Amino acid sequence: MAINFTSLYYRNPYCSEFEAEVLRCEGPNKKGEYQIILSDSAFYPEGGGQPGDRGRLGHVRVLDTRFIYDEHVHICDGSLSPGQKVRGRLDFERRFDFMQQHSGEHLLSGLAKEHYGATNVGFHINEFEMTLDFDKEISEQDALFLEDRANEIVFKNLDIDILFPEEKLLIDLDYRSKIDLSGPVRIVHIAGVDDCACCGTHVKKTGEIGLVKLVDMIKYKGGVRITCLCGRRALKDYRRLAEQAAGISQAFSLNSRELMPDLARSLDKISALEESLKKRNEELVDILSGLAKGQYLLWFDPTLDKKTQKVVAKYAAEAGLAACFSFIPLDQDGAENQFRYVFYSPEAPLDSVQKALSKAFPVRGGGRGGFFQGQVEAAYDELCAFFVQEFGPELFIWPKN
Ligand SMILES: [Zn+2]
Structure with a gap:
């Protein structure tokens, strides 16, 4: 054509x-x-x-x-x-963006050919990214080298010239070309960097390309596909990543300049917590397996919080118990003899237990049927004695002091 x-x-x-x-x-x-x-x-x-x-x-x-x-x-x-x-x-903002990407592509393709003998065999720009396909694999380290060299050429602010060499000069010119063209050949010339036959639009100076950032590289058809952002796109991407880093640093209370080591420490803490939770679950399974079906469990556990207390009481009771009476300290730093309680039974109504507890101790709470919750002011020993009296030998107390 x-x-x-x-x-x-x-x-x-x-x-x-x-x-x-x-x-x-x-x-x-x-x-x-x-x-x-x-x-x-x-x-x-x-x-x-x-x-x-x-x-x-x-x-x-x-x-x-x-x-x-x-x-x-x-x-x-x-x-x-x-x-x-x-x-x-x-819409010149859009067009100039394409000119930045396209000119950046020339730098990278020229450098990849010069340094690694890799030929650009495919190129595509859309509104979000630019991809360059090369016919040879390029290592991560070499890709970083290309990125550094491309940015150095940007900093040098070299001319990007459009030339139409005469046919006899063209024969001696070592230029990149993707398709055979008839008629005059339009060469995009960046002195000392690249010559390429191209029909696109480009910026006049390499400085106008702005930052050249490679953001992804995958193996593709025996070579690699590199995704690259130039100019305003690279700035937008930097801003997006910085916002994400700020979000992560806020969520984990980390220093955003030292995100990775700080985040690694936080993830270690989470792993340790997961490990202790796993241990706790194993202990729970141990306790339950030591109980006969239909028994009553009186359970004191200072490690649970309000939310998990409910979940664990339900889980314990549904594992085959008649009921689970779970007590946790009302306040980790508060008085010793105040507990938050959850009673759970999959079948038996617990109204009478709640009523008797209210008679025996100062209680604030309520519920119906197989579920009650509230707060009680009583000592561990007093509560043990109360439940022994209620359920006799069918009661299992954990932990036993
Ligand atoms: Zn071009």
């Missing part, structure tokens, strides 16, 4: 507003879209891995720009009249 390099988007890739004449307008198609052809245009048509531009032509929106049967077509949501002059306005 011969490409017309005289279009406005080639003459001035920084052009964001222009005037042109409407040559044709066709449509609408089934989607309600119109195909508009202009006398000239700053809208880049999708090609070479770079998406087509969007923006406005007068009052209509340009949804996409494409080459269709060798024609430069603006896909629009409204119609325009042939012969009318129209003002075009690009």
Whole structure:
């Protein structure tokens, strides 16, 4: 395919507003879209891995720009009249972002070829990321080297020139090319870094690319696929990651500058807690297996909190007991003889036990049927004596003092 390099988007890739004449307008198609052809245009048509531009032509929106049967077509949501002059306005923030990504791709592909003999065999930009496919594997360390070198070239702010070398010069020029082109060959030239035949839009200076950050690398078709962010995208990603780091540091009360060692310590603590919980569950299973079905369990456990007390009492009772009477200290630092209690029985009503307890001690609590909870002011020995009197030899006390 011969490409017309005289279009406005080639003459001035920084052009964001222009005037042109409407040559044709066709449509609408089934989607309600119109195909508009202009006398000239700053809208880049999708090609070479770079998406087509969007923006406005007068009052209509340009949804996409494409080459269709060798024609430069603006896909629009409204119609325009042939012969009318129209003002075009690009979504230039979006286009400049693509120019940053695309130019960054040239740096990385040139460097990968120079240092590792890896050829870029696939390239794609979308709104979120840019992927580069290489035909050879690149190690993590080598990828870091490429990232460093690419950023050094950005800092040097080198020219990115567009050249159309004569055929005889082209023969001697060592340049990268993905497809065979007829007509003049457009070379994107970064002195000392890369020469590549390319039909996309690029920035004029490497400094405009901004930060080049490789964010992912996977094995792909015998080589690797690298995901890269350039310029504003890299900044946005840095901001996103920094926000996440701040969120994690807040959630775990960590120093966000030393997140990993601090987080590792917190995760160790969680592992230790999980281990002690596992031990606790094993102890629970031990206790339950020592009990006969239909027995009553009186259980004092200072390690449980209010929430787990309920869960554990229910779990214990449903394991085959007649009932579980669970007591935990009301306040870890408070008076010794005050307990929070949970009574649970899967079948027997416990109203009479609650009533008798209220008669014997100061109690605040309530419930019905097989579930009661509340607070009681009584000593461990007094509670043991009370339950022994209620249930006699069918009572199992844990722990026994
Ligand atoms: Zn290019």
